[in-house]
Amino acid sequence: MEGEVGMRVAVLGLGSMGAGMAASLRQTGHTVTGFDVVDASRNAFAAGGGTAATSAAEAAKGADAVVSVVVNASQTEALLFGEGGVAAAMQAGAVFVSCATMDPDAARSLAARLEASGQHYLDAPMSGGPARAATGELTVMASGSAAAFGQARPVLDAIAAKVYELGDAAGAGAAFKMINQLLAGVHIAAACEAISFAAKQGLDLKRVYEVITASAGNSWMFENRVPHVLDGDYAPKSAVEIFVKDLGIVQDMARRERFPVPVSAAALQMFLAAAGAGMGREDDASLARVYASLSGATLPKSDGTKE
Amino acid sequence: MEGEVGMRVAVLGLGSMGAGMAASLRQTGHTVTGFDVVDASRNAFAAGGGTAATSAAEAAKGADAVVSVVVNASQTEALLFGEGGVAAAMQAGAVFVSCATMDPDAARSLAARLEASGQHYLDAPMSGGPARAATGELTVMASGSAAAFGQARPVLDAIAAKVYELGDAAGAGAAFKMINQLLAGVHIAAACEAISFAAKQGLDLKRVYEVITASAGNSWMFENRVPHVLDGDYAPKSAVEIFVKDLGIVQDMARRERFPVPVSAAALQMFLAAAGAGMGREDDASLARVYASLSGATLPKSDGTKE
Structure with a gap:
């Protein structure tokens, strides 16, 4: 039933966690476009039936939600605001779901910058390994505005067995x-x-x-x-x-x-x-x-x- | 049914753990004599219906098992081999059940000294607090000779929900x-x-x-x-x-x-x-x-x- 009832979701970072989350999202009926800077990860995603974009910005363009499954704050910052960053490509009202574990100050800073241009930021680090990513049973420790939660809700429902809502601003998650x-x-x-x-x-x-x-x-x-x-x-x-x-x-x-x-x-x-x-x-x-x-x-x- | 079917057991150390273990032993039908160097602990034990001895050696005399619920290796050594120590008072074939947490080398040394005079030593540190002591549901990490385990078995059955048998000599427990x-x-x-x-x-x-x-x-x-x-x-x-x-x-x-x-x-x-x-x-x-x-x-x- 892919694409019939769901959102347009970009998954950026197709390692074992991102690939599993993309699969969960597709199984739930969302239209998923994936990207990874590593050719092998991108090709494996496409070989498994996923739609691979040629850049992060291309994947993010027109998406309702952009799920970032990179490793740390500096990768997240580069993904959002670096050369070819997705912040410029995301449509107004879309949500950036940031899964990397990072310093709360970094999460607050990234959220403030993205929100200034009319998009939403959900601070959403995860717990649980690749196996639970693949079955949509991650635990998410999330914080963000009501608008960010609202926009991200179908994504969270697809990837997580448990979502802790920990505050109304990035940083608490x-x-x-x-x-x-x-x-x-x-x-x-x-x-x-x-x-x-x-x-x-x-x-x-x-x-x-x-x-x-x-x-x-x-x-x-x-x-x-x-x-x-x-x-x-x-x-x-x-x-x-x-x-x-x-x-x-x-x-x-x-x-x-x-x-x-x-x-x-x-x-x-x-x-x-x-x-x-x-x-x-x-x-x-x-x-x-x-x-x-x-x-x-x-x-x-x-x-x-x-x- | 106290005393009808059981062993004669001395409990030495009547703090919250020892008092609870003594109660469990009495409820299981053993004849228990208790001692503590602290008057208040000894008096509380007697007031609760227990038989209090006037010294550790008196409590140990004639006992089938002597349960030591003191704090550490040096207290255990003093109890066994110090002035008025129970090693001299214990009958041949009786078992000393040592519950203190201590260095394995100390347990081996104490066991060797006691076994040399014809008594048994069970290295039996416990896990679980006063509440579980009172209900006979401690966990015991025990090691010792087959004879020590055999002689101590009714005591262990009375005080513990779980007994790990971890080796045939003191030190492993x-x-x-x-x-x-x-x-x-x-x-x-x-x-x-x-x-x-x-x-x-x-x-x-x-x-x-x-x-x-x-x-x-x-x-x-x-x-x-x-x-x-x-x-x-x-x-x-x-x-x-x-x-x-x-x-x-x-x-x-x-x-x-x-x-x-x-x-x-x-x-x-x-x-x-x-x-x-x-x-x-x-x-x-x-x-x-x-x-x-x-x-x-x-x-x-x-x-x-x-x-």
């Missing part, structure tokens, strides 16, 4: 997301510190996983990431560099606000160590390998033996 | 517990860092709690401790000093094993700061008050206003 990322990053580092320390002591790691996930030491991230360590599988489900970026934003925000964050600062050092050791694009459970290499702890290998 | 405490301590500090940082940004903290507990940033501790901050209630459900102790043990173990633990080291500093600021005996969610006092963040007060 970003701020909530950063609180989540602070915790998530610390919990990944703590999980890797703990499971490697258990390995150093020669404990049965599968038993550690069983006991901890049923105890007060559990976290969403411990439960989700430690299986990668148990399997010796560091193929990137979420890469080390993501939290180098996100805990970096936390540090920048906290420094600006004169707020000490010693625990997340320590966690960031471990993500930096993993990236510095060459694992930046591998799974973030790779922090366990850093602890192991620093201590002589023995972790499981992917073939079931120990490395 | 303690090691698993320390992995849990590493994570739990980091997660408390991270929860306080995050919720205070949210307060500094002026976010709606109840909404933060709602969003985070449904997101990847969640932890058992975030879910459990942040409500104390939202209520401005720092009456001690678990005191700051507990994790000064337990993360201190983690640091001691890690230093000895040449294992770097930067994340839990940073968390310990925040527990030390809270204790140093005079909150050692208050709830461990007090770390949020340390962050607030260092940054000018405004947290909820117990009367519903902000402090």
